[in-house]
């Protein structure tokens with residue numbers, strides 16, 4: 001009886017064009033809290049789905065901006081876990097492994113993946129709200145928190161006087177057209193989609209695996225907990241990304257060595 005790692009390895013080794021779609025669970029083992037995890041400090045009384053909105057930024061810019069700078073400082077201080085390295089290893093083994101991510105932490109690129117589509121923008125990039133004038137992330141990192149509770153007044157753009165915000169996609173905002181076009185193309189072209197660490201509830205990202213499967217692709221879900229997609233998955237691998245992905249890479253290497 002083959003293990004789930006062997007079954008998934010078999011699917012990937014025989015795939016013509018595998019792609020990966022990741023969510024916040026991909027970064028959990030690097031210490032980046034998922035959207036489901038309880039928030040800490042000042043933000044314990046907020047729901048991230050409410051904070052990650054243009055309305056919240058308009059209403060309480062110092063709370064929202066402080067939340068993102070706190071997350072930015074967390075992310076620049078951590079390293080991608082072995083699950084990220086496993087995806088880089090598979091990209092080198094296959095020659096290509098496009099990654100579409102909902103995450104804004106930049107960890108796939110930091111690990112060495114070269115084909116990464118960031119559906120929801122990046123925490124590592126800032127701009128002004130109206131004019132989209134870039135604001136250097138180095139200048140954000142040296143801003144001092146006002147008070148100990150994490151609030152931080154956003155800087156004002158020198159070009160147009162508007163408030164500086166993170167270059168992420170908030171709820172109620174359109175996804176970047178280029179990213180969405182690339183993600184749709186990859187979804188339509190792939191024959192295997194590895195769905196890692198996402199609760200599959202945020203749209204339009206959550207529609208991508210459904211579309212891939214409707215076009216004949218097989219979808220393998222890697223998640224320690226069930227999601228709305230689990231019952232649809234061709235293979236539901238109930239595991240953490242940091243455990244499953246290195247095991248998967250190991251299985252694929254040994255399969256390729258024996259052929």
Ligand code: BV8
Pocket residue numbers: 022023024025026028029034035036037049052102103104120168169170171172173174175196197198199200201202203204205222223224225226227239240241242
């Ligand atoms: C839009 C950036 C047009 C900011 C984020 C239908 C169609 C279109 C839109 C909608 C629709 N229905 C509703 C909407 C509106 C909304 C939406 O989807 N709402 C949800 C809540 C129902 N979508 C939008 O607003 C999008 N814009 O469509 O514009 C429009 C607008 C309005 C109305 C209609 C159309 C914009 C969505 C993007 C929002 N920005 N991020 C920031 O990061 O601060 S989304 C944010 O939340 C994350 O990026 C992420 O995508 C999402 C959280 O999802 P996950 O990544 O899955 O993370 P989560 O914490 O939920 O789950 C973690 C999973 O990991 C769990 O399953 C857990 O079991 C697992 N896990 C834990 N540990 C591990 C693990 N897995 C593996 N290993 C582990 N160790």
